[in-house]
Amino acid sequence: MTGLFGKILILLCCMVTIAESISYKSYYAKKLRKVDRLKSIKSIQFNRPLGKSLEIPKKSAWNKGKEVVCLRDKECDFKQTCNMYSKRCERCKIRMEICRRDANCCNKDLQCVYGRCREPLKRQGGKGHMCDTDKDCNPRMCCAKNNGVSVCKPELEKYQLCSLSPGGINHSIDHHCPCAEGLHCRADFFGLFTRCLRIR
Numbered sequence: 754m755t756g757l758f759g760k761i762l763i764l765l766c767c768m769v770t771i772a773e774s775i776s777y778k779s780y781y782a783k784k785l786r787k788v789d790r791l792k793s794i795k796s797i798q799f800n801r802p803l804g805k806s807l808e809i810p811k812k813s814a815w816n817k818g819k820e821v822v823c824l825r826d827k828e829c830d831f832k833q834t835c836n837m838y839s840k841r842c843e844r845c846k847i848r849m850e851i852c853r854r855d856a857n858c859c860n861k862d863l864q865c866v867y868g869r870c871r872e873p874l875k876r877q878g879g880k881g882h883m884c885d886t887d888k889d890c891n892p893r894m895c896c897a898k899n900n901g902v903s904v905c906k907p908e909l910e911k912y913q914l915c916s917l918s919p920g921g922i923n924h925s926i927d928h929h930c931p932c933a934e935g936l937h938c939r940a941d942f943f944g945l946f947t948r949c950l951r952i953r
Contacts, residue, residue: 826856846870867900880905897928908933909949916947 821828821842823835829842834857836843845859846852849869858870866874874883882889882905884896890905897906908930909915915929915938932938932949939950 832859867902874902874904878905880907893933895930897930898926899928901926906930909936911936911949911951913949914946915949 821830821833822840823829823842824840826835829835832845833842834845835841837853846857847859847870848863849871851868852858852865852870853868855864857865860870862872863870864873874881876883876889878884878889878891878894880894881899884890884903884905887895890896893908894905895908896903898904899906906929909932911933913932915932917929917938935951936949937952938947939952940946941948941950
């Protein structure tokens with residue numbers, strides 16, 4: 754009985770070893786194919802005439818047709834833009850679709866705001882309007898970051914949280930205005946949060 758159990762254990766170990774070997778070979782084969790593909794694309798890009806796009810077959814069987822390698826938008830077809838990261842022409846984006854830059858949007862009246870194609874923010878000094886400095890905003894407002902975009906925000910009112918990040922990514926993406934006139938950012942009664950309070 755013990756001998757049979759040992760044979761079964763050895764057989765299982767052999768099967769696991771073979772499976773791992775096949776898995777590693779498949780993984781590295783995919784990596785090599787990807788590297789060869791990128792090398793061939795870069796080689797053709799540097800040798801092609803300036804301003805002309807390059808068509809290459811798509812690697813996926815279910816994506817029939819041609820992929821266009823590009824370096825700039827004008828090398829792509831109508832209603833397409835150049836993805837500056839993958840160097841591929843792709844369709845433009847309609848309203849509220851995700852985007853990286855204004856040129857990704859089909860409608861030239863739209864802008865890439867907060868990562869989506871939408872109507873451009875106004876510049877009239879109101880809440881949520883785009884700004885460069887506090888002077889661009891209405892009274893009792895300031896120019897602060899909201900998801901990385903400078904917009905007009907209202908000053909903080911009494912009892913509102915006013916804690917400010919010492920720095921880092923969060924601070925570079927989102928800001929808030931200082932406390933309104935006559936208020937100061939201080940620890941609250943319990944000492945847990947900082948709020949806009951009136952100091953007598």
